[in-house]
Amino acid sequence: MAAFMDKDFLLDTATARHLYHDVAADLPIIDYHSHLQQGEIASRKKFRNVAELWLGGDHYKWRLMRSAGVTEDFITGNRSDEEKFRAFCKVLPHAIGNPIYHWSHLELRRIFGIDLLINEKNAGRIWEEANAKLAPMDTWSLLEQAKVEIACTTDDPADDLLQHQEIAKSALKTRVLPAYRPDKAMRINNPGFVDYLAHLGNVAGARVDSFASLIAALAARVTFFHQQGARISDHAVDVALPVVPATEQQLEALFQKRVAGNLLTDAELGAYVRGILTAMGRVYASHGWSMCLHIGAQRNNNTRMLGTLGADTGYDSISDMSCSAGLASMLDVLDSTDELPKTMLFCLNPNMNDVLSTMIGNFQGGGVTGKLQFGPAWWFNDHKTGNLEQFVTLANHGVLGTSVGMVTDSRSFASYPRHDYYRRLLCRQLGQWVDGGEYPADESALEQIVRDISYENAKRYFAL
Template sequence: MTPFMDQNFLLDTETARRLYHDVAADLPIIDYHSHLQQSEIAARKTFRNLAELWLGGDHYKWRVMRAAGVDEQYITGSASDIEKFRAFCRVLPLAVGNPVHHWSHFELRRIFGIDLVINEANADAIWEQANAKLATMDTWTLLGQAKVEIACTTDDPADDLLQHGDIAKSGLKTRVLPAYRPDKAMRINQPGFVDYLKRLGAAAQIEINSFASLMEALAKRVEYFHARGARISDHAVDIPLPTVPADAVQLEALFAKRVGGEMLSETENALYLRGLLESVGRVYAKFGWTMCLHIGAMRNNNSRMLGQLGPDTGYDSISDMSTSAGLGALLDALNANDELPKTMLFCLNPNMNEVLSTMMGNFQDGSVPGKVQFGPAWWFNDHKEGNLQQLVGFANHGVLGIFVGMVTDSRSFASYPRHDYFRRLLCRQLGQWVEAGEYPADMEALSGIVRGVCYENAKRYFGL
């Protein structure tokens, strides 16, 4: 019987073990998409205990607890921290096969050096041992311990990025860079859209009274972000895009309708989003940025809990919307005049894997290896089978050796062991191909692939 999560966890061939231990294990991390709070980095936040670090805002763990029947008071409610932690430890053993079970043990071992199995019987011992070590740690410690060379946060175009400036001038070895996410400008039907235009206009020093002036403001903020180290944008595309775009007159009419107090129809909303993505995509190409499109999330489904807890609290799921035709049309429109930026395609629906892994091949132009990338297994796909399926899909339809690798996509400073999880799975897959005689046992070539996918490709691709 193989020991539980030993040093060769997931590494089922000798080739995989060599690649992981000799090449992958100690590489630095380029985390090009996270939801870490720059304020917590700038302030060198400390955590009062393990519950705050592990359970404060980690909706992956919250979903496990809810599914196992834990009352909400022990998740986001009024229960004490130790009661919440004990509740988590009590139900985690039930989550066999769930990546949270593996991730939590990785976090316990890699961050705190604790080898105990997480369960109800060990909860208090883990609590005491982890908290004793956590008392000597802060956000900088966690980033340094994980060998995070670069971490990109997620920032609104109207943000002043002053805390990023403070971090850049500090002694933190990790480079913390902003990433541009204009969701509030994209979600035209949200109640706060009109008020947001005033905030964005003030930041850009532009009066936003038209679609054209909104695009001008977004472009000015790209320039502002670029001067402060940003090289990546991120967009949540949660509705299908139209294949035929709106023209300038139509876009102005849509903008005027919404500012006038009317909501847009689904069709109109999609036309507006397509117009915005085309406009900012051209700006990204001008600045050499990468445009990340996160497609296929169905967000905030539980209206009762949305009212109680707000958005992004673990009530999202996979959408089965059709996106291929509109996505292809968007990329083609930008590519037609050589204005397609480097682009990463993520989709939450694993049924879209082959769609995206073949879509990326349509717009490669030789300017950058893998100019259009099939993004890593994201969110609900970030598990053992999901990562392996993504790697195999990428390899089947593209060139795996140019893949830019994994991201945390997390709000938790404890999430970096997920990179270790991914690296083990990469080495596992490469090892299986070698052992099956499907790839030569060329350790130099294999090592180059591992270094590239785990570290070097991202650094080159994003220009960080």
């Protein structure tokens, strides 16, 4: 019987152990999609204790605690940090099979060098030892300790990126780059949409009073972001895209309907979102950017808690919406004029894995390795089963060796040991194929695959 999370954790073959320990373990990290706050990096934020580092804003852990019966005052409420930390430690042992159980122990070991089981009995000792080791640390040291070579934040088009400019001039070894996320322009039914148009127009230096002027303003901000080092855009696609695109006149009418104070129907919203994605896809292609589409989140399901805590607090889930026909049509429109940018397709619904992994094969080419990517296991799929299924599905339908690897998608500076988890699973899968006689024991080829997926491919693909 293997010891709990020993040095060969998840590595069940000799090939896997070699690939992980000798190749993957020490590779730098390219974190091409995160929700780290640029201000916390610029200011070299220190965390007052391990509870703030571990639990602050981490809706993964919040959901786990709620499911285990912890009351909200111990999660987002007014209980002390130590009380919240002890509540988490108390319930974590019940989360057998949950990746947070493994991630938390990896974080404890990698960041603090503490090899204790996280439970109620050890909570006090962990609290004291982790806080002592955290005291001299800040966001810079956490990034550098984790060997994060590049970290991309998530930034609104209207952001002035002044803190990014400050970081770029600093001595931080990690390169911190902006990534372009125009959610506020896409979510036309949101209450603040019209006010946002005025703000965007002020920043872009032009009045935004039409769909065409909105696209022009967004394109101008892409140019600005590009000058600051951005090479990636990111879009949440939470509505079904229509198969037949709206005309320019129809998109203009939808824009004016909303400006006049009327909300769009679901069908109209889908048409508007597709219009934004198509227009911006052309802009991204002209700059050589990659467009990431995060598809299939069903957000803010609990309206009571949305009103209490706001968005992104752990009340989202997987949507079962169908997206294939509209998505294919949109990609085809861009491809037909050779304006399809490098594109990554993520879907939160694992039932769509085969759909997306075959979709990317329709639009490959142009001499770009893996121009369309089937994104790694994301959010609710980022666990042992989800990662292994992503490897196998992509291998079945595409070229696994072209994958750009893991995405953290995290708000936490403590999340980087998840890369260790991902790399162990990758080496596990490759080792099983070798042991099963499905791939030769070609060390050179296998080592190159591991280096590429863990590090090299992302650096090349995103032109970072």
